[in-house]
Amino acid sequence: MRVLRKTGQIFSNLHLQKRFFLIAAGVVFLFSISFPYPVLFLAAQLTLLITGIFLITEVILLFSTRTGIRAFRRAPKTLSLGDQNQISLRIVNESRLTLHARVFEELPEQLQERDFELNFTLGAGAEHHHRYAIRPLTRGTYQFGRTNIIVHTPIGLLARRYRLQTNIDVPAFPSIIQMKKYELIAFARTSTFSGIKKVRRIGHSYEFEQIKTYVQGDDVRSINWKATGRRGNLMVNQYEDERSQQMYTIIDKSRSMHMPFHGMSLLDYAVNSSLVIANIALRKYDRTGLISFSDVIGSTIKAERSQLQLKKILNALYNEKPRAAEANYDLLYRAVKNVVKSRSLLFLYTNFESAYAMERALPLLKKISYQHLLVVVIFENTELLAYSRKESEYLTDIYTQTIAEKLLLEKKHMVMKLRKFGIHVILSKPEDLSINTVNKYLELKAKGLF
Numbered sequence: 089m090r091v092l093r094k095t096g097q098i099f100s101n102l103h104l105q106k107r108f109f110l111i112a113a114g115v116v117f118l119f120s121i122s123f124p125y126p127v128l129f130l131a132a133q134l135t136l137l138i139t140g141i142f143l144i145t146e147v148i149l150l151f152s153t154r155t156g157i158r159a160f161r162r163a164p165k166t167l168s169l170g171d172q173n174q175i176s177l178r179i180v181n182e183s184r185l186t187l188h189a190r191v192f193e194e195l196p197e198q199l200q201e202r203d204f205e206l207n208f209t210l211g212a213g214a215e216h217h218h219r220y221a222i223r224p225l226t227r228g229t230y231q232f233g234r235t236n237i238i239v240h241t242p243i244g245l246l247a248r249r250y251r252l253q254t255n256i257d258v259p260a261f262p263s264i265i266q267m268k269k270y271e272l273i274a275f276a277r278t279s280t281f282s283g284i285k286k287v288r289r290i291g292h293s294y295e296f297e298q299i300k301t302y303v304q305g306d307d308v309r310s311i312n313w314k315a316t317g318r319r320g321n322l323m324v325n326q327y328e329d330e331r332s333q334q335m336y337t338i339i340d341k342s343r344s345m346h347m348p349f350h351g352m353s354l355l356d357y358a359v360n361s362s363l364v365i366a367n368i369a370l371r372k373y374d375r376t377g378l379i380s381f382s383d384v385i386g387s388t389i390k391a392e393r394s395q396l397q398l399k400k401i402l403n404a405l406y407n408e409k410p411r412a413a414e415a416n417y418d419l420l421y422r423a424v425k426n427v428v429k430s431r432s433l434l435f436l437y438t439n440f441e442s443a444y445a446m447e448r449a450l451p452l453l454k455k456i457s458y459q460h461l462l463v464v465v466i467f468e469n470t471e472l473l474a475y476s477r478k479e480s481e482y483l484t485d486i487y488t489q490t491i492a493e494k495l496l497l498e499k500k501h502m503v504m505k506l507r508k509f510g511i512h513v514i515l516s517k518p519e520d521l522s523i524n525t526v527n528k529y530l531e532l533k534a535k536g537l538f
Contacts, residue, residue: 102147107245108246115136146241146245150241152183158252159254162175163176169224170263175222177191179237186212195232196222198224199222229259271371298325298326299326302324306324334432335375336378336391338379338420338435339378340438341409342382350518358465359405359408362378369529376401378401386408417448417452418452425459463528463532465524467517468515468516
């Protein structure tokens with residue numbers, strides 16, 4: 089039984105190479121023409137014999153106990169949604185033979201990639217390292233399967249398949265890479281990142297920090313004349329942003345947030361941005377919380393500044409699922425009234441598909457705005473914008489581009505109407521959402537509006 093099992097394993101893992109079929113075709117051709125030309129019959133027999141010897145030799149070399157291949161796959165503990173995540177693969181040749189290898193990775197089904205292939209040569213006892221990047225577009229668990237390696241010797245007639253168990257399961261969480269990328273700006277007065285902190289800091293709060301020497305650009309109203317008289321140099325009071333304020337992110341997960349941009353839904357862009365702004369608010373010593381809603385209220389996390397608060401928000405965002413129903417803003421108003429007891433900064437991530445949808449929600453948004461500092465974050469349709477700027481070739485293109493421009497103008501009118509009632513608005517491209525949200529938070533905090 090052991091012999092039968094081993095023989096079965098040999099045949100199941102044995103692959104015939106292209107070179108084998110070419111030589112086999114040549115042998116058949118020699119035998120065919122040896123009928124009219126008997127002189128070639130001996131040559132055909134010798135070719136068949138030599139090919140058989142090489143076949144047996146390669147089988148012995150490939151399936152010898154001294155021949156072995158090992159593979160190791162390394163991945164981050166968690167994948168960051170929407171970012172390039174690095175995966176490393178290490179393949180070790182444990183034999184004394186030089187082997188030519190083809191590697192096929194069983195990637196997670198969410199990536200929908202079926203053409204991953206590597207080709208390289210491994211010397212005796214050598215290792216091969218390869219790094220590749222994946223970009224998860226949905227939250228959830230990503231299951232990496234086996235690493236399939238097909239190797240052959242320089243003879244190249246046969247190949248052996250190795251199916252190595254490198255299985256790992258990695259969860260894809262909201263973008264931790266983005267969160268860390270923007271974390272430094274919570275402490276910096278200026279930033280070298282493009283598009284970050286583009287707003288001018290206006291005024292100051294009343295949280296005293298220190299007295300420092302005056303430099304050009306400091307507010308002359310902050311000059312400390314007593315300290316100036318003692319030191320003989322101009323000295324100014326330096327203030328810092330007020331602490332322990334409340335900030336909530338509110339995520340609409342109704343059907344209007346299902347729209348995809350660059351493979352990710354608007355909901356996932358909002359989830360990434362919520363994690364970024366929550367982390368920065370905590371670093372600024374503010375209390376932060378989370379509310380999600382659609383036709384029902386989803387996650388509700390009260391604003392706190394504990395060490396575990398960011399982990400709570402991260403886990404809640406990871407488990408958020410989109411719903412196919414319409415957003416119920418009356419339900420949101422009641423939830424805000426019950427959960428948020430004191431004046432707070434509220435970032436509402438939503439997407440109004442039409443002016444009519446905005447008009448329905450406007451009375452309730454006005455009520456929330458009376459009690460809190462409300463910032464409505466809506467998305468700019470970049471595909472419509474690109475289409476409206478295309479050169480028209482046919483008459484129908486002119487009509488459709490006119491409709492696209494009308495929809496874009498309607499979105500701008502929504503922004504103007506919301507601002508008319510004292511509601512702050514961010515109209516952002518999906519890919520710039522985190523930057524624009526951070527800018528708005530820092531602007532409002534610098535002005536002391538909440």
